[in-house]
Structure formats: C-alpha cells, structure tokens
Amino acid sequence: MTTPAKPTKADLLRNPVEHIDITAFDARPLVDAYRHMAFQSRNLAKATDIYDQMIADKDCAVILTLAGSLISAGLKEAIITLLECNMVDAIVSTGANIVDQDFFEGLGFRHYIAPGSPEAPVVDDPTLRDMMIDRIYDTYIDEDQLRICDDTTKRIFDEVPPGSYSSRELMIAMGDYLEANHPNARSLVLTAKRKGVPIFIPAFSDCSAGFGIVLHQTERAAAGRPFVAFDSGKDFRELTRLKLVNPETGLLMLGGGVPKNFAQDIVVAAELLEGDDAVTMHKYAIQLTVADSRDGALSGSTLREACSWGKVDVVHEQMVFGEATTLFPVLASAVYHARKWEKRPERRFNDALVEDSATVH
Numbered sequence: 237m238t239t240p241a242k243p244t245k246a247d248l249l250r251n252p253v254e255h256i257d258i259t260a261f262d263a264r265p266l267v268d269a270y271r272h273m274a275f276q277s278r279n280l281a282k283a284t285d286i287y288d289q290m291i292a293d294k295d296c297a298v299i300l301t302l303a304g305s306l307i308s309a310g311l312k313e314a315i316i317t318l319l320e321c322n323m324v325d326a327i328v329s330t331g332a333n334i335v336d337q338d339f340f341e342g343l344g345f346r347h348y349i350a351p352g353s354p355e356a357p358v359v360d361d362p363t364l365r366d367m368m369i370d371r372i373y374d375t376y377i378d379e380d381q382l383r384i385c386d387d388t389t390k391r392i393f394d395e396v397p398p399g400s401y402s403s404r405e406l407m408i409a410m411g412d413y414l415e416a417n418h419p420n421a422r423s424l425v426l427t428a429k430r431k432g433v434p435i436f437i438p439a440f441s442d443c444s445a446g447f448g449i450v451l452h453q454t455e456r457a458a459a460g461r462p463f464v465a466f467d468s469g470k471d472f473r474e475l476t477r478l479k480l481v482n483p484e485t486g487l488l489m490l491g492g493g494v495p496k497n498f499a500q501d502i503v504v505a506a507e508l509l510e511g512d513d514a515v516t517m518h519k520y521a522i523q524l525t526v527a528d529s530r531d532g533a534l535s536g537s538t539l540r541e542a543c544s545w546g547k548v549d550v551v552h553e554q555m556v557f558g559e560a561t562t563l564f565p566v567l568a569s570a571v572y573h574a575r576k577w578e579k580r581p582e583r584r585f586n587d588a589l590v591e592d593s594a595t596v597h
Contacts, residue, residue: 331443
C-alpha cells in the first residue's frame with residue numbers, strides 16, 4: 237500500500253499489527269530439524285524440550301517473565317493461548333507490555349506497522365511528535381489513544397478503596413474494568429483475571445499506570461483525601477509466597493531486565509523465610525534474549541551464573557540468543573502442539589494470594 241508524499245495521521249495509522257496464532261501451525265518439524273543444526277537453532281530446540289518438560293511436570297508452576305515491547309510486536313495471542321491452556325501459572329512483566337500495550341488494546345486500540353523503515357522513515361520523529369504518534373522502532377502508537385489509557389488507569393485507581401496495594405491486586409482491578417466494559421476483548425489482563433493467574437509488575441510506575449497514579453494521588457492530596465499507593469514490598473512477598481505454596485517452579489523468560497531478576501530472587505527470599513534446606517532452586521529455566529553477558533549486566537547474565545546465587549538449577553536450563561518475536565512463536569507452537577498441557581491443573585494462584593492478603597497486611 238503506497239503512502240502519500242505528505243501523509244496524514246490516518247495514512248500512517250492504517251496498517252495494524254496482527255498477532256501471531258501459534259495454534260495455526262505446528263512448529264515441531266522445524267524444531268526437530270533444528271536439533272541437528274548448530275548455534276541458536278540447536279539451543280532453541282533444547283529450550284523447547286525444557287519447556288515441554290515443564291508442561292509435562294504437573295507439580296511445576298511456570299512463571300513467565302516479559303521484558304521489551306512484545307505485545308505491540310504481535311505476541312499477544314500467543315501468550316493468551318498459553319494462559320488459556322494452563323501453560324503459564326504466573327506472569328512477571330514490565331508495565332509497558334501489560335498496561336501500555338495489552339490493556340491499551342483491551343480498550344479497543346491497536347498498534348500499527350510504520351511505513352518505510354526506521355533506517356528510511358517516511359516521516360521523521362519530530363514530525364511524528366507533532367502528529368501525536370509514538371514510535372517503537374518500526375511500530376506506531378496513537379498518543380491520543382494512549383492518553384485515554386492513562387486516564388482510564390486513573391479512573392480505576394479512583395474507584396479502588398484508598399490503601400497500599402501490590403501490582404497484582406491492581407491488575408485484578410484492571411481486569412475487572414475490562415470485564416465490565418470490554419468483556420469480549422482479547423487481552424492478557426482479562427484472560428489472566430478469569431484464569432486466576434497473577435500478574436506482577438515490579439516497576440509499576442514505569443507505564444501508563446504511573447501517569448494514572450500521579451494524577452490520582454495529586455488530585456486526592458490536594459483535596460486532603462487518602463489515596464491508592466503501590467506497594468513493591470507486597471509484590472515481592474506475594475510472588476515469594478507462590479514459591480512456598482508451590483515449591484517446584486520453572487522460568488520462561490522473554491528478555492531480561494527487572495522481571496528476570498524479580499522472578500529469580502524469590503528463591504533467596506523464600507530461603508530467608510523458610511531456611512536454606514527447605515527451598516529448592518528454580519528447577520527449569522529458559523531465557524530468550526539479545527543481551528550479551530560480557531558487560532556484567534543482568535539482562536544477559538547466564539542462567540548458570542544465576543546458579544552461583546542459588547536461584548536456578550543447572551540441570552534443565554538453556555539460554556537462547558535471539559530476538560523474541562522470531563524465537564518465541566516457534567517454541568510456543570511446538571510445545572502447544574505436543575499437547576501435554578491437556579493434563580495440567582489450573583492453579584489459580586490469585587485465589588491463594590487473596591486469602592493470604594486477607595490475613596497479612
């Protein structure tokens with residue numbers, strides 16, 4: 237489709253990103269071929285086997301971590317499928333993926349394919365700013381719609397009784413909002429709420445919810461009224477509680493950052509609460525990442541390095557170095573079509589955490 241020489245905002249926002257459907261193709265033959273290759277193809281085959289083992293292990297709780305712009309890039313349906321099939325029992329994510337991208341689409345908005353390329357753009361970034369269009373590499377977002385998302389998070393916080401909440405509790409409130417106003421939305425937030433899957437956002441202020449909480453707290457403070465606050469310590473306590481409730485755990489990590497470390501750290505936190513001998517490391521771990529380990533940063537640190545911290549066992553672990561939108565659909569499709577998920581229980585960890593929250597403040 238040709239873009240006019242002087243495109244309007246409507247011209248630039250007319251080609252929506254489509255989310256990949258991992259049920260529509262069976263990646264197992266491709267993964268089987270990768271086993272006999274080298275480099276990251278073989279690593280991806282090994283990672284697929286480990287995720288398949290996680291799903292077959294009915295005692296293992298699977299924690300999915302998300303970092304980077306994954307939902308805007310077209311992975312929403314793939315992750316929803318994992319939730320619907322009990323292939324993910326808890327999520328730890330950046331706020332951008334869950335609020336700015338998934339909840340945003342749950343409100344009825346979309347992400348758009350940018351015409352041209354980042355190296356040869358049809359319009360430059362200052363012009364995009366004037367047009368109220370935000371860019372994520374090769375993807376556009378309508379800033380006017382994103383402001384509606386900001387305002388919606390404020391309205392949700394306005395309706396929650398004043399107090400200190402974990403991000404998980406507020407994600408349930410956001411799921412309730414979609415249930416009431418957009419019940420047919422295809423959304424991680426709504427699906428997780430219905431399935432009882434907790435979503436933790438350890439850096440909750442770093443997204444539209446942050447703008448919403450600033451507006452909410454400023455308005456309430458000016459009126460001398462109590463307000464809602466984010467409780468990061470409660471986030472950590474609740475996620476650690478999952479490790480104590482379900483001792484066997486596995487990690488499926490897309491990208492690195494705060495979600496990766498937050499999910500790994502619950503082993504150490506559980507040890508502090510229960511004693512070293514009473515807690516096992518994460519039994520399984522997979523990370524798909526483009527980060528390099530040589531700068532010492534956390535995003536690229538290997539899972540074997542995490543063993544030195546007592547967080548991840550090295551028996552069933554695999555790093556795969558590559559970009560998630562390329563690798564993850566292959567892994568997820570192969571494990572989905574193996575169908576070991578059909579015998580997995582629905583854990584509904586949110587129910588256990590609600591009971592815990594009622595007695596611990």
